[in-house]
Amino acid sequence: MPVAPVSQIKASVKVEPEEQVERLRTLLLGPEADQVIQRLVEKDQTTLVTEVISEALEQRASKDDSLAQSLSSVVDAAIDTSIKEHPDRITNVIFPVMGPAIRKAVAAALQDMVQNLNQVLSEGLSFRSWRWRFQAWRAGKSYAEYVLIKSLQYRVEQVLLIHRETGLLLQDVCVPQIAREDPELVSAMLTAINDFACDAFHKDQQQCIDHIRFGEYTLIIVAGPFAMLAGAVRGTPAAEVTTKLSEIIEKIHLDHASLLVGFDGDKTQLEPVQGLLKTGLLQKEAQRGRSVPWLAYGFIALAVVGMGLWITRTYQVYDQQRQVMQALEQQGMVILDQKRVGRSLQLVTLRSEADPSPQAILGQLDLTGFQVRVEDRVIPVVEKPIPVAEPSPRQQAIAQWQQTVAELQGMRLHFQSASSKLVAEDSAVLASMVVKANSLADLAEPAGVTDYQLILTGFADGTGNEATNRQLSRERAQVVFEQLQANGVVAEKVLLWGLGALPASELDGDEQRIVSMQVLYDQ
Amino acid sequence: MISKKICLIGSFAVGKTSLVRRFVTDGFDEKYQTTIGVKIDKKEVALADQTLQFVIWDLEGPDEFAELRTTYLRGASGYFLVIDATRPKTLEIALSLNQKVRETLNSVPFLLLINKTDLEAERRISREELQPCIEAGWSVMETSAKTGRNVEHAFEVLAQMLVDHAEARSL
Ligand SMILES: Nc1nc2c(ncn2[C@@H]2O[C@H](COP(=O)(O)OP(=O)(O)O)[C@@H](O)[C@H]2O)c(=O)[nH]1
Numbered sequence: 029m030p031v032a033p034v035s036q037i038k039a040s041v042k043v044e045p046e047e048q049v050e051r052l053r054t055l056l057l058g059p060e061a062d063q064v065i066q067r068l069v070e071k072d073q074t075t076l077v078t079e080v081i082s083e084a085l086e087q088r089a090s091k092d093d094s095l096a097q098s099l100s101s102v103v104d105a106a107i108d109t110s111i112k113e114h115p116d117r118i119t120n121v122i123f124p125v126m127g128p129a130i131r132k133a134v135a136a137a138l139q140d141m142v143q144n145l146n147q148v149l150s151e152g153l154s155f156r157s158w159r160w161r162f163q164a165w166r167a168g169k170s171y172a173e174y175v176l177i178k179s180l181q182y183r184v185e186q187v188l189l190i191h192r193e194t195g196l197l198l199q200d201v202c203v204p205q206i207a208r209e210d211p212e213l214v215s216a217m218l219t220a221i222n223d224f225a226c227d228a229f230h231k232d233q234q235q236c237i238d239h240i241r242f243g244e245y246t247l248i249i250v251a252g253p254f255a256m257l258a259g260a261v262r263g264t265p266a267a268e269v270t271t272k273l274s275e276i277i278e279k280i281h282l283d284h285a286s287l288l289v290g291f292d293g294d295k296t297q298l299e300p301v302q303g304l305l306k307t308g309l310l311q312k313e314a315q316r317g318r319s320v321p322w323l324a325y326g327f328i329a330l331a332v333v334g335m336g337l338w339i340t341r342t343y344q345v346y347d348q349q350r351q352v353m354q355a356l357e358q359q360g361m362v363i364l365d366q367k368r369v370g371r372s373l374q375l376v377t378l379r380s381e382a383d384p385s386p387q388a389i390l391g392q393l394d395l396t397g398f399q400v401r402v403e404d405r406v407i408p409v410v411e412k413p414i415p416v417a418e419p420s421p422r423q424q425a426i427a428q429w430q431q432t433v434a435e436l437q438g439m440r441l442h443f444q445s446a447s448s449k450l451v452a453e454d455s456a457v458l459a460s461m462v463v464k465a466n467s468l469a470d471l472a473e474p475a476g477v478t479d480y481q482l483i484l485t486g487f488a489d490g491t492g493n494e495a496t497n498r499q500l501s502r503e504r505a506q507v508v509f510e511q512l513q514a515n516g517v518v519a520e521k522v523l524l525w526g527l528g529a530l531p532a533s534e535l536d537g538d539e540q541r542i543v544s545m546q547v548l549y550d551q
Numbered sequence: 552m553i554s555k556k557i558c559l560i561g562s563f564a565v566g567k568t569s570l571v572r573r574f575v576t577d578g579f580d581e582k583y584q585t586t587i588g589v590k591i592d593k594k595e596v597a598l599a600d601q602t603l604q605f606v607i608w609d610l611e612g613p614d615e616f617a618e619l620r621t622t623y624l625r626g627a628s629g630y631f632l633v634i635d636a637t638r639p640k641t642l643e644i645a646l647s648l649n650q651k652v653r654e655t656l657n658s659v660p661f662l663l664l665i666n667k668t669d670l671e672a673e674r675r676i677s678r679e680e681l682q683p684c685i686e687a688g689w690s691v692m693e694t695s696a697k698t699g700r701n702v703e704h705a706f707e708v709l710a711q712m713l714v715d716h717a718e719a720r721s722l
């Protein structure tokens with residue numbers, strides 16, 4: 029048999045006073061009274077807590093940091109859950125705040141980079157590097173900064189504000205006089221390209237292409253959660269372009285978030301951002317064009333002109349001097365001395381009294397700007413003729429010898445056709461030849477001729493054969509030789525020669541049938 | 552003026568590009584389409600009380616080489632579902648494509664275009680076969696990019712549907 033617990037046994041046998049009160053209350057208020065009262069009390073407590081919770085937390089927090097400790101884990105968990113469930117929401121909220129913070133960090137990093145670059149560049153020793161160094165020093169910039177400034181030139185020619193979800197153009201601005209593609213098509217195409225890239229590389233759709241290069245253009249794209257900005261830049265864009273575009277897109281998100289989120293295709297509402305977009309049309313001109321070193325060019329030009337003038341003047345002076353000398357010398361004047369200092373010429377001349385004075389000669393020349401001073405020395409004219417020396421006997425003998433030889437060599441003895449008979453008219457010539465040939469023996473010694481030889485050459489005309497002609501011409505020379513010998517010319521002094529007919533002779537037949545004499549001699 | 556992005560979706564060679572070419576005279580060179588799978592054109596559509604500007608995304612149809620890039624559908628306010636009247640298979644593909652599109656875009660207006668209706672003799676899709684679509688409340692229209700039949704009208708109808716849809720939503 030089971031045994032009941034002691035307390036239960038006691039209760040069943042004896043009713044305590046509290047129990048009696050309880051029973052009475054149930055009779056008076058009904059069976060749910062307990063629960064109702066309980067609920068009332070609880071409600072009171074909540075209200076009570078609600079009223080004091082802020083103060084209580086404050087009080088506790090001021091005492092120690094136990095509150096922060098106990099809350100931190102709860103808050104952490106709450107944030108975790110929230111980010112997991114709505115990642116976009118948190119990004120969208122902090123987007124406008126994040127930009128400036130990131131840019132600050134990037135600026136610091138850039139500063140570092142510039143310093144490194146400075147070091148690298150400081151090793152360059154090219155002419156240009158020295159020039160830039162000097163210019164940087166003049167401009168009060170670090171060399172590296174200056175190099176960057178010099179190297180980057182660009183112009184943002186167009187800025188498009190594009191709705192990210194639809195790819196529709198929200199607003200656009202561009203510099204005047206630029207041929208451009210339809211910005212609406214460009215917006216859509218750019219969105220498509222971005223979608224394509226994200227798709228192809230399995231990237232998050234919130235990610236975005238940040239730049240596209242084509243030829244001399246760079247398309248810089250900065251994206252916010254709901255819209256993106258695309259800047260078409262010609263040249264090499266500096267970091268400041270991206271920074272500017274980032275600032276603009278942040279500002280637009282800050283000011284027009286609701287319009288961007290609920291965009292229904294009506295872009296007129298976004299017209300107020302035009303001014304802001306225009307601030308993105310940055311440009312940096314090539315510095316080279318502006319900083320033409322005019323001063324240096326001026327000096328060079330002056331130097332060139334000066335040099336030209338100097339060369340012209342120098343040439344003029346030399347030319348004038350040359351003219352003076354030429355004119356004087358042509359008039360038979362002797363220049364004894366000349367000295368030129370700058371544009372003044374000093375001369376010492378010598379001339380005969382009969383010749384014109386140097387002044388008269390120079391008066392005819394154009395010597396503007398040229399000074400000539402002449403010391404004119406004159407030789408007086410002598411009236412009596414200068415005696416001519418008589419030729420010496422030897423000179424006379426030589427002359428006579430030469431004359432006789434020339435006469436002998438000029439003689440021609442003509443013969444009858446096909447015969448060794450002298451023509452009648454030439455017998456006088458033969459007689460003369462004999463006389464002159466004999467006279468050579470007497471003339472030779474006084475003229476210093478040690479030995480001489482007479483050569484008689486006979487010729488025939490073109491008729492008849494060669495052998496006959498040679499025979500005939502030899503016979504003709506023989507006839508003359510015999511005459512010379514018979515009249516006293518020493519036979520050893522004479523040589524005979526029969527040449528026959530001279531081929532292709534242009535002389536008449538009569539002139540071809542001859543005998544002539546050559547005189548060879550040693551002197 | 553209100554701008555709207557719309558898409559053309561359908562199997563390859565049903566005539567999407569031809570329809571756009573018929574409707575629009577100028578636009579990007581078609582070589583873009585083969586590069587990234589989409590060709591973009593724009594054209595204004597005048598309605599009774601306002602003018603809409605359509606930015607038209609002509610999506611390369613899915614074939615054995617490429618799938619439909621649903622990314623391109625993002626932000627579209629409406630679309631054309633295009634089939635080729637001479638190829639029943641294209642209706643089948645269109646139905647499955649529409650499923651995909653509905654998953655990507657919330658309910659936006661669209662129009663089913665039965666293209667190439669000039670090829671009467673070769674027509675393989677009967678009006679009866681389209682009955683289920685009509686019963687499902689789809690707007691269906693017969694077109695021919697070749698003759699130009701209903702092309703302009705189709706764009707106007709879609710424009711009106713977009714306007715009505717926008718008004719209904721803002722109520
Ligand atoms: N007969 C006829 N041919 C068409 C029509 N529309 C397109 N085509 C032809 O169909 C082929 C595919 O057209 P296309 O526009 O490239 O199709 P997509 O792939 O859908 O863009 C081309 O040869 C077109 O000439 C039409 O309405 N009638």
Ligand SMILES: [Mg+2]
Pocket residue numbers: 567568569584609610611612
């Ligand atoms: Mg096509």
